[in-house]
Amino acid sequence: MPESTSGVTAGGKTRVAVLADSDTRWKWGALTAQRLAPDLHLTGFLLRGRATPTARQLGEVGVRADRLAEVTCAEFLAEIEEGGYDVVVLALVGGAVQAVLHGARALWPTPAKRPVLVTGYVGVVYEKLADGLLLRHGADLVLANSRHDAGRFRAVYEGAGADASAVTETALPFLGGGPYEQRTSRAHTVVFAAQPSVPESRADRTYLLRRAAQHARRHPDREVLVKLRSKPGEHTTHLEELPYQRLVERLPGGLPANCRLVYGNMGEVLDRTDLLVTVSSTAALEALHRGVPTAVLTDLGIREALGNHHFLGSGCLASWDQLDAGLRPVADPAWLAGQGVIAQGPYERAFDTARERLAELVARPALPAPAPYYTLATAPGYLPGILARHHLGTDGRPLPGTARPAAADSRVRRAVRAWLRDAARGAYRHGVQRVAPVIRRMGEL
Structure with a gap:
């Protein structure tokens, strides 16, 4: 993946960072950013992991960022601490969202001028509703892709005794294209x-x-x-x-x-x-x-x-x-x-409320510290493991020995690390798609 250089140039535009962990979540996150802040400077970050998209997958999505880099969770937290972003869109699986939220709380433990944290779901939410939602709690905006989802989201938060005010109804950001014109009575x-x-x-x-x-x-x-x-x-x-x-x-x-x-x-x-x-x-x-x-x-x-x-x-x-x-x-x-899903309807109006709420939050001189529902008081047997998977301690700070961005890294060292990551990722995918099915069939004999 391309390496980033430090600094964000805004030129009066809304400065937005999107962190995604797959091609479909990058599509949702980047298009959501464009819907919420049409005049933006978009910086993309891909969370390093098993599903980090390839260049072909990114090209197929068709959404381009002004800058793009592959990062770890700790590297991303360092970037948003110093990057001067107005908005951060977390297009991630629930556990990764929770890790970044706790990392952000460690960066801004008291009211401060910080980025507005936005998250949501890439599509239809048909499983792990409570689990995924509570892992996303603590963001400033939790986007629901429909009126149906907004009602369900609020019910989950209120049922757990959590603040539901962040839930904001929108729509899927990638709906669009020309209306279907039936050419004949049969499907060709x-x-x-x-x-x-x-x-x-x-x-x-x-x-x-x-x-x-x-x-x-x-x-x-x-x-x-x-x-x-x-x-x-x-x-x-x-x-x-x-x-x-x-x-x-x-x-x-x-x-x-x-x-x-x-x-x-x-x-x-x-x-x-x-x-x-x-x-x-x-x-x-x-x-x-x-x-x-x-x-x-x-x-x-x-x-x-x-x-x-x-x-x-x-x-x-x-x-x-x-x-x-x-x-x-x-x-x-x-x-x-x-x-x-508003066929031939006012689709763009679906984002009005979210745009207004985002603009109001960005304009504030200070925002309170992120307050996730899961803490060591509410989930002492669950939260530490989630944070550890992203190399964060229970205080939300990177664990000792966790790699941080190094300005002095040579181009050769970066290339070697990238090659090793690609090789490891390829071995993992081979194991999932070739070796694992064989072992499973042998176990069924």
Whole structure:
């Protein structure tokens, strides 16, 4: 990853730092920053870890920063302490958000002029609601992507006796694109939006791939695209132990000529989509926002583990058999409105409240110290482990021996460290996608 140089030039613009730990969270964080502060100087930071995005993944997201660097948690805390940022967007998994919040509390233990801390979720929240939300508590703004989510978020905080005033209703920042124009009564381009971890088993993933291929064979006048998030060896927000690219190699008969794997920006893929099919991907909300007919599959059941239970009442639940027979689901307008999906509506107004709250916080001469719900008093058996995973002590400060940015580091040393990190990351991904499935199959013998 490119190395950063110190200093932030604002030129009257809002100075925003976004810390992300995967390609999808970078997309959410960077676009959220642009929605909240349209006139901004954006500095991007990628948290070093198993899912740190590759240059190809960053290019596919299509969001550019004025500056980009790969950092550890301790390095990021040092950067925001000295960087003069107005806003910090934490586009991270819950535990990492909690670590940064405690690190920020250690930097500013009393009211001070500090960055406004913003966090939220990258998409549909269908699991670990209480756990993830309480790990995000302590940020100045906790963004909810819909009215439905805002109500749930406040209920969790109030139920735990935590301050819920930071919860702010917005919408997913990447909804957009031109409205769908139906060309004929039939779908000519069908897109199956695959997910890295849903479903998990080889049998279920092979089943979905096989049904997509069968749909293409039954409708030779249609083009069926299997939209993938990453290539083998890359990771995204969730681990993908069984990439569809590998499953295609063992699919009896392979893929027909009118069915193929595709990559790229989802918005660009939707430009030519007549029917979006998925299990529970956030891509469904992107398609629904544009008015694209969308099917959320029920073939494997409607289950919390799959996330498709989130779409109950949407009018989009359907099976491959129904799609083979020509069904094109019609979404329920009331359900869409509750989810922040406003097809042909005032989408931009969804960010007005958050913009106003952010501007008011940035203008304050001082902000109170961050106050996460989890402390050594409320979670003495949980919090220390979370902080230790990011090399922070229980006081929120870097543990002794934790590496800090070194201005005197040579270019050669930085290159060697980057090479070692890439090699280790590659070995880890090989273990997840090649070795682990073999060991698991051997254990089942």
